[in-house]
Amino acid sequence: MSETPGSALPRQVADAYVDALIELDPLTGTYLGVRESNSRLPDFSPAGYDARAELDRATLARLDEAERQPGAEGDAERLCGRLLRERLTAGLAVYEADEHLRAVSNIHSPAHSVREAFTLTPTATEEDWEAVTARLGAVPAALEGYRASLGLGLERGLTGGPRPTATFVEQLTEWAGEGHGWFDEFAAGAPESLGKEAAVAAQAATASVRALRDWMRDVYAPAVAGAPDTVGAERYARWSRYFNGTDLDLSEAYAYGWAEYHRLLGEMKTEAAKILPGATPWEALAHLDVHGRHIEGVAEVREWLQGLMDEAVEALDGTHFELAPRVRAVEAMIAPPGGAAAPYYTAPSEDFSRPGRTWLPTMGETRFPVYDLVSTWYHEGVPGHHLQLAQWTHVASRLSRYQATVGTVSANVEGWALYAERLMDELGFLPDAERRIGYLDAQMMRACRVIVDIGMHLELEIPAESPFHPGERWTPALAQEFFGMHSGRPADFVESELVRYLSMPGQAIGYKLGERAWLLGREKARERHGDAFDLKAWHMAALSQGSLGLDDLVDVLSRL
Secondary structure (H helix, E strand, O other): OOOOOOOOOHHHHHHHHHHHHHHHOHHHHHHHOOHHHOOOOOOOOHHHHHHHHHHHHHHHHHHHHHOOOOOOOOHHHHHHHHHHHHHHHHHHHHHHOOHHHHOOOOOOOHHHHHHHHHHHOOOOOHHHHHHHHHHHHHHHHHHHHHHHHHHHHHHOOOOOOHHHHHHHHHHHHHHHOEOEOHHHHHHOOOOHHHHHHHHHHHHHHHHHHHHHHHHHHHHHHHHHOOOOOOOHHHHHHHHHHHHHOOOOOHHHHHHHHHHHHHHHHHHHHHHHHHHOOOOOHHHHHHHHHHHOOEEEOHHHHHHHHHHHHHHHHHHHEOOOEOOOOOOOOEEEEEOOOOOOOOOEEEOOOOOOOOOEEEEEOOOOOOEEEHHHOHHHHHHHOOOOHHHHHHHHHHOHHHOOHHHHOOOOOHHHHHHHHHHHHHHHHHOOOOOOHHHHHHHHHHHHHHHHHHHHHHHHHHOOEOOOOOOOOOOOEOOHHHHHHHHHHOOOOOHHHHHHHHHHHHHOOOOOOHHHHHHHHHHHHHHHHHHHHHHHOOHHHHHHHHOOOOOOOHHHHHHHHHOO
């Protein structure tokens, strides 16, 4: 870690932490646009995780000193210090419970991070490809380090779940391909001068994917057969703090999920009647799958999504937001095959040389219902993830680098994105029943996430007034059935989502609970200002705060 002077304030300590983290984790460097990081990969072995934990502990000690310095009591320093302490403490709690030794997922694992990094690494010049080729050569060691961590977990009786394991094996098989794998195809874009070297490195990377797949299939999967897929109350509380930035009252959150379920069901019935009189919401959605508006073709849907975001930028800038020119740029992309079914967003590099990007997994489809896309792209793109995370990057020099980047709290950003969907409904951007029931279906999915994620991991009882298995206790099988009954999405999406919840406990609840925090903060600010409340000014002030956990979010938003 770079040295900070004894008189350093919390924001200086936080930014020194970012520099040191990039040294240990070059993937973070790539996400931020640090070119020197693009040739390397992290150490995912137990020793690599130990080094990261040591950095976190040393930073907390420096923060103790910084918070005693004159000037540390100001709001800017105080909030940054609180965020840094909470994030590092939550991360260390996860590390000290050895969660890194059981990190098997269909969406969030070291292997997924390695592959995704190549989609963000620059490839415009020969110099870029020299870095890419070196990074391809580092894949075998990175995946072997990850395997070593999982192997130590097996020795200690700390395992991932059987269902995430099975799904991960399937994904690795797709990445490995038949003859040529994903890394081989990626390396085919290398310039002629580096083509042979890149191809050899890619072949080794693909071989390491196959080796990991074989070990997961032949050693890991049999060892975890019969292990629970759910995590229990203690692990769930730890992960919930990590993803939400607060210690939640999980009983209250579970009840809130059910309250939102009943509210949204009523609204969905109203919209369904406009589409297909007498139909249930999911019969109406099935009708739209066949008879509603569609986009035909993968290239065509990417172009359509780009147009949707461009239109949103034009409509919102100057009316409900004030956007810097570099924040206005966002790209729609098609996600590489072999990942989870959920769309996602990647933030711009710190210098905006790589713009923010939304990613659509096609799951082999070539026909895409519009009702399933509009609200989701308001969530992933504009005014959702892109406006928030690009604005953080834009104002990073007024905050701290840490608050604008690696200090992210999942419930804050997912809460804003869900708030953004609701905002577009409030502003009239969902003018017909087709688009509006799609929005409500997406909202219902987030309410169901709260119910099933908390319910199955804590094995809670299904309420007596529930229309679904009242009085029984949640299991993953019941969770999947319930989720499928209350979603317009196909079965492979539902399966992918359920596996995601099993392997990322506590993350999925942050959408609805984060949205609630954003709405409460807005309402309190509106009450405080009365008729003088300016929604555009509040939006821009709120989006310029940088990362905040739910411990602080409502309080800060209320005072804007």
